[in-house]
Amino acid sequence: MERDYKEIVAELKRTFANGTVQFRSDNNRPYIPNQVYTDRVESATESRWNLEIKELEINVPHRYVKSIVKIEIDVYSRDGYGFAVIPGDPATEPKNITTAVDQAVNEAYLTALDSYQMGWRDLAPYKKNDWAGNPALQHLLEHMNPGKEAKIAHSKEAIHRxxxxxxxxxxxDEWELLSQVPNLNREKMTYCFEHIPDHLKRKINKDTLRKFEA
Ligand SMILES: [Zn+2]
Structure with missing residues (x-):
């Protein structure tokens, strides 16, 4: 059975596994790698999505690249924009143009994904002094704190796996638990809690398991 759009979007917003948020080496700012987002979009939509570069403006004289991408899910679509400066002299270092194109497209992709609030719950604890501190977004923090019971105890809804x-x-929860087994392709190796093979269960964080058993 195919998921409807509402279910897909709910799945996109869901928290990622512990340790997903990483920190940039230069400025220590938290981020979630693109691959993680793409993986979630793939699984949430069961590969029924499309990414299109709608606009790519490479302005060499003024040294910038502008990009607009469109993400399509079901019959809906969302746009994202990205912008990058071409560093140095593009005439002597043409590779800088390619790098700027990659950056602009990546940024556009992330902007589009951000409109689905992907990763917001995961990033909120690190953004309390920024957007996550806003009272209107308090709910993002309330459902966070993976160390406590919040994460597992919530959401018992069926997800068609x-x-x-x-x-x-x-x-x-069972579906989420599978994501915590390193290198497991849960799309193919799908188990309820009871039937997760022991050698896989051993790879799951003990606290998480205990919570589950309780
Ligand atoms: Zn089973």
């Missing part, structure tokens, strides 16, 4: 062994529909 079935266990390979018993065919039971997984709860959202």
């Amino acid at each position: 079935t266990c390979l062994v018993c065919n039971k529909v997984l709860t959202a």
Whole structure:
């Protein structure tokens, strides 16, 4: 059964596994790698999405690149824009143009994804002095704090994934738990909690497991 748009968007907003947020080496700012976002879009939409570069302006005389991308999910689409400066002298270092194009397109992609609030819950604890401190966004912080019971206890809704062994529909928590097994392709190796093979279970954080067993 295919997910409807509402379910897909809810899945996009869901928190990522512990340790997903990384910190830039130069300025220590928190971020989530592009691959993580792409992986989530892939799984949430069951690969039914499309990314299109709508506009790419490479302005060499003025040394900038501007990009607009469009993400399509179901019958809906959202745009994102990105901008990058071409450093140095493009005539002697043409590679800088390619780098700027990559940056501008990447940024556009992230801007579009951001409109789905992807990763907001994960980044909020690090942005309390910024946007996450706004009272209107308090709910993002309330559902966070993976160390406490919040993460696992929430959301028991079915998500249309079935266990390979018993065919039971997984709860959202069970689906999330599979994402915590390193290098497991949960799209293919889908198990309910009871049927996760022991050698995989051993790779899951003990606290998380205990919470689950309780
Ligand atoms: Zn099962």
